[in-house]
Amino acid sequence: MDGGKRLGVRTSMNPASHPYTSEEMMTIAAARKFRNRAICFVGVGPPTAAACVARELHAPNITLVYESGTIGSKPTAVPLSIADPELAETAEFIVSVPEIFAYWLQGGRIDMGFLGTAQVDRFGNLNTTVIGDYQSPKVRLPGAGGAPHIAANAREIVVILRHNPKALVPRLDFLSTPRCEGPITLVTDMGILESEPATGELTLTSHFAGISVGEIREATGWPLVIAADLSETPPPSEQELSVLRCITSKRTQLGKTTLTSANHNRLAAA
Amino acid sequence: MFQVTTLREAIAEFVHDGDRVALEGFSHLVPFAAGHEIIRQRRRNLTLIRLSADIIYDQMIGMGCARKLIFSWAGNPGFGLLHRFRDAVENRWPRPLELEEHTHAALAVAFAAGAARLPFGILRGDPRNDLFKYTPAFAPMACLFTGEGVTAVRAIRPDVTVIHAQRADKHGNVQLWGIVGIQKEAVLAAERVIVTVEELCEQIEPVTNGMVIPSWVIHAIVQLSGGARPSYVDGYYGRNDESYREWDTVARDREQFLQWMEENVLECVPA
Numbered sequence: 001m002d003g004g005k006r007l008g009v010r011t012s013m014n015p016a017s018h019p020y021t022s023e024e025m026m027t028i029a030a031a032r033k034f035r036n037r038a039i040c041f042v043g044v045g046p047p048t049a050a051a052c053v054a055r056e057l058h059a060p061n062i063t064l065v066y067e068s069g070t071i072g073s074k075p076t077a078v079p080l081s082i083a084d085p086e087l088a089e090t091a092e093f094i095v096s097v098p099e100i101f102a103y104w105l106q107g108g109r110i111d112m113g114f115l116g117t118a119q120v121d122r123f124g125n126l127n128t129t130v131i132g133d134y135q136s137p138k139v140r141l142p143g144a145g146g147a148p149h150i151a152a153n154a155r156e157i158v159v160i161l162r163h164n165p166k167a168l169v170p171r172l173d174f175l176s177t178p179r180c181e182g183p184i185t186l187v188t189d190m191g192i193l194e195s196e197p198a199t200g201e202l203t204l205t206s207h208f209a210g211i212s213v214g215e216i217r218e219a220t221g222w223p224l225v226i227a228a229d230l231s232e233t234p235p236p237s238e239q240e241l242s243v244l245r246c247i248t249s250k251r252t253q254l255g256k257t258t259l260t261s262a263n264h265n266r267l268a269a270a
Numbered sequence: 271m272f273q274v275t276t277l278r279e280a281i282a283e284f285v286h287d288g289d290r291v292a293l294e295g296f297s298h299l300v301p302f303a304a305g306h307e308i309i310r311q312r313r314r315n316l317t318l319i320r321l322s323a324d325i326i327y328d329q330m331i332g333m334g335c336a337r338k339l340i341f342s343w344a345g346n347p348g349f350g351l352l353h354r355f356r357d358a359v360e361n362r363w364p365r366p367l368e369l370e371e372h373t374h375a376a377l378a379v380a381f382a383a384g385a386a387r388l389p390f391g392i393l394r395g396d397p398r399n400d401l402f403k404y405t406p407a408f409a410p411m412a413c414l415f416t417g418e419g420v421t422a423v424r425a426i427r428p429d430v431t432v433i434h435a436q437r438a439d440k441h442g443n444v445q446l447w448g449i450v451g452i453q454k455e456a457v458l459a460a461e462r463v464i465v466t467v468e469e470l471c472e473q474i475e476p477v478t479n480g481m482v483i484p485s486w487v488i489h490a491i492v493q494l495s496g497g498a499r500p501s502y503v504d505g506y507y508g509r510n511d512e513s514y515r516e517w518d519t520v521a522r523d524r525e526q527f528l529q530w531m532e533e534n535v536l537e538c539v540p541a
Contacts, residue, residue, distance in 0.1 A: 044345075067374060068296050068449045080511055081347030083297030083322075085502055088448050094479050097296060097321065097452040098382045101375040106394050129371075134404060140359040142345035142352075145322075148399055149375040175400040 020236050022189040023162075024244055025208050028053060028236045030114070030160045030187040031244075038111040039063045041150050042082065044142075045116030046160040049078045052247045057240060065110065067146040069095045077250035101146070105153045113154030113180070115147050117161055119169050122222045123200050124184035126151070126159065126177035134174055147177040156182040163188035169221040190216045192233060193224075201225060206233045272442040272488040277466065280490035281307045284462045285316075289429040290340075292319040292460065293326060296451030297347050297509075300501035301434040302326050303494050304466055306535045309333045319428055321377050321452055324501075325517045328352040329535070331367060332527055338368040340426065342377045346521075349514055353521035363524065371401055376408065376423045381452050383425035384459030393421040431460035434498045435483070436505055437474060438467045442485030445474040448504030450481050457483055464490045466497040468506050477505075 027049050034040055034054035042051045042064050051064050052075050064073045068083035072092030079086050088094060095104070104110065118141050119127035128147060132138030151157050157180035161167055168188075184195040184202065191207035205227040207216055217224050236244075275283075285291060285308055293301045305326040308316075315337040318327055323344040330336055332354030344355050358367040372380065379391025390409075396419040397408050407424040433453045435446035444465050446453065457463050465483070470493045474482070485491075495506075500513035520530045 044343075044347075068298070069451070070449065080509075080514070081297050083347070083449050083451075085298075085504065085508055088298065088504060094449060096450055096454065097374065098378040098455055101378050106375065129400070134400070137360055140351075140356045142350075143341065143343045143371060144373045144399065144401060145343035146374040148373045149393075152395055175398075178398045 018236075018238055018241060020241055022208065022211075024241065025233070025236060026160065026162070026187055026189040027244060028240045029192060029208075029233055030158060031057070031240070033112075033158045033185060033187065034059045034062055034114075035112065037061045039065060039109060041065045041067070041105065041110045041113045041154055043067075043113065043115040043147060043150060044082055044145060047114035047116060047158075048075075048082065049244070049248065050114065050160065052076070052078055053240065053244050056243045056247065065100070065104065067097070067100060069097055069100045071095065071100075071104070076247065078247050101149055105146075105149055108153060110150070110154045111156070113150035113157045115150060115157060115159050115177070117147075117159055117177070119167055119172050120159055120161060120186060120202075121169060121172050122202055124157070124159065124179040124186065124195055124202055125172055125175055127172040127174045129174040129176045131173055144176040151177045151180040154180065154182070156180065156184070158185045158187060160187050163190040163216065163219045165219060165221040168219070190219060194227075196225070203227050204230060206231050208233050209235050272485045272491055274442070274470070274491050274493070277303060277307045277492045277494060278311075280464045280492050281311055284430050284464055284489055285311075285313055285432075286429075287313055288315045289313075290317040290319060290427070292426075292428040292431045292456045294320060294431060294433055294451060294453050294456040295498070295501065296322055296449055297324065298449040298451070298502055298504065299434045299446060299453070299498050300324065300326060301432045301466055301497065302499060302501060303497040304432045304434070304464065304492075305330055306538070308335060309531070309535055310538075319426060321374055322347070323352070323355070325352065325514065325521075328354040328517070328521055329531065331355050331358050332364070332521070333531060334364040336367060337365075338370065340370040340372070340377070342372040342374045346514055346518055348511070349518040353518075354527060357524070369404075370407060371405055372407065372423070373399075373401065376421070377426070378452060378455075380407065380423045380426040381455040381459050383423070384427045385455045388425055390422040390424050393423060395419065395421060397421045426459055428456065428460040430462040430464065431456045432464045432466070433457060434466045434503070436467065436503060437469045437471050438465065438491050438493075439471055439474045442488060442491055443474060444483040444485075444488060444491065445477065445480055446483070447477045447480040450479075454481060454483065457487060463488045464492070466492045466494040468495050468497070468503055469493065
């Protein structure tokens with residue numbers, strides 16, 4: 001929900017040659033899922049940084065699509081939102097919001113959708129609406145946005161989410177986005193889960209270096225199925241890390257060079 | 271039928287207590303200054319309509335302007351949750367806020383239907399999420415030709431739509447470009463239309479991806495440079511990310527919020 005802005009919530013892993021955080025590993029693992037030449041719909045939050053890394057590295061011919069209507073954007077810094085100037089200025093073309101949803105998404109033109117969420121269940125259904133009861137929620141979240149139609153119309157979905165039992169839950173507080181009927185991949189800051197074709201259940205197929213299956217089980221709110229061919233996720237290469245850090249630091253600098261809001265609001269009303 | 275006027279007069283004449291009001295803009299061209307004037311004129315019982323409700327709606331909700339929100343997403347772009355919106359929904363402060371909650375695709379077809387004076391818009395597939403239980407604007411239906419299951423979404427018809435655009439010519443034709451969101455549909459769905467613009471010019475030159483909204487569907491045009499700050503205007507100024515960051519802190523506390531509104535909105539002289 002809050003983008004990729006918090007760095008390393010878990011301890012650094014595998015510091016053999018170049019230390020990195022689990023957050024960085026998550027973004028890089030998600031970036032690797034962007035297939036070159038695929039048409040990818042990039043959702044709000046964590047997917048934005050992953051999309052930038054993918055385009056800079058293994059997927060230069062990717063087409064990035066955002067719900068603000070920008071198609072073929074080529075961001076070189078992590079945008080703050082899915083309607084940032086960077087995405088508009090670098091787009092191949094821009095369409096209206098009704099058009100992006102009707103013609104491009106619902107029209108079946110999207111290969112992969114990338115989403116963040118607050119909660120996911122074992123079948124890949126998502127909640128971004130409330131924690132608690134809908135009519136008197138404990139925490140009111142932003143809501144469904146474009147996600148239901150991304151999941152319903154993209155051929156496959158990748159969800160990016162920090163791994164903890166409050167996020168990977170046995171039962172959603174609210175069903176905002178029903179699961180994609182195609183393949184679903186869940187990339188967390190501990191490993192990778194993929195939907196098992198026969199049952200649709202999210203199964204652990206890869207764990208990050210330095211994180212045990214036991215730890216991942218403990219952080220999952222349902223009895224986690226482990227794939228027979230479980231592998232260790234290759235750690236980030238130096239190139240992946242340097243690209244990620246470069247595009248992330250560019251955004252931080254952008255935020256610091258602007259005027260304060262008080263000035264801006266006074267100007268607006270002056 | 272349009273008039274070039276001041277912001278104060280435009281809001282006073284065209285935005286009334288109890289109106290259904292859409293201030294549209296998808297992170298770009300957000301009509302902040304107009305929202306602030308609605309707050310200053312202390313409009314009440316508004317139904318606010320918006321796809322991506324952001325901090326201008328957080329401010330209007332926190333100041334007690336809204337009775338109801340029709341929306342598909344409500345957040346601070348890049349920074350997460352809207353704390354005044356949360357306080358209204360979770361604690362009913364400063365007053366209860368009724369919700370009519372959509373998805374982006376649903377609200378998009380609802381606006382398009384409103385612009386076309388159709389009773390409803392259509393989405394592919396049956397409604398399957400929990401919103402369907404709470405939002406009376408959705409209904410499952412079968413295609414009359416094929417029997418395919420689709421979702422009907424009731425049309426949206428605002429009493430007044432407010433947008434911000436790059437410029438208007440002396441005849442009142444408005445031009446906008448860049449991320450144009452759902453502004454055209456929101457304008458054409460509405461009974462009354464207010465447009466604030468960065469500049470008034472003799473003649474508007476064609477621009478790539480430019481859209482023209484003709485004078486004869488507009489009621490008031492207000493020249494207001496900076497009228498979208500702290501959001502951005504393609505070709506004029508960039509987005510002030512720091513304001514959005516600051517809002518995440520300011521809006522967390524009721525007192526701090528009220529003080530900020532006093533200093534930055536209520537005490538400001540409108541254009």
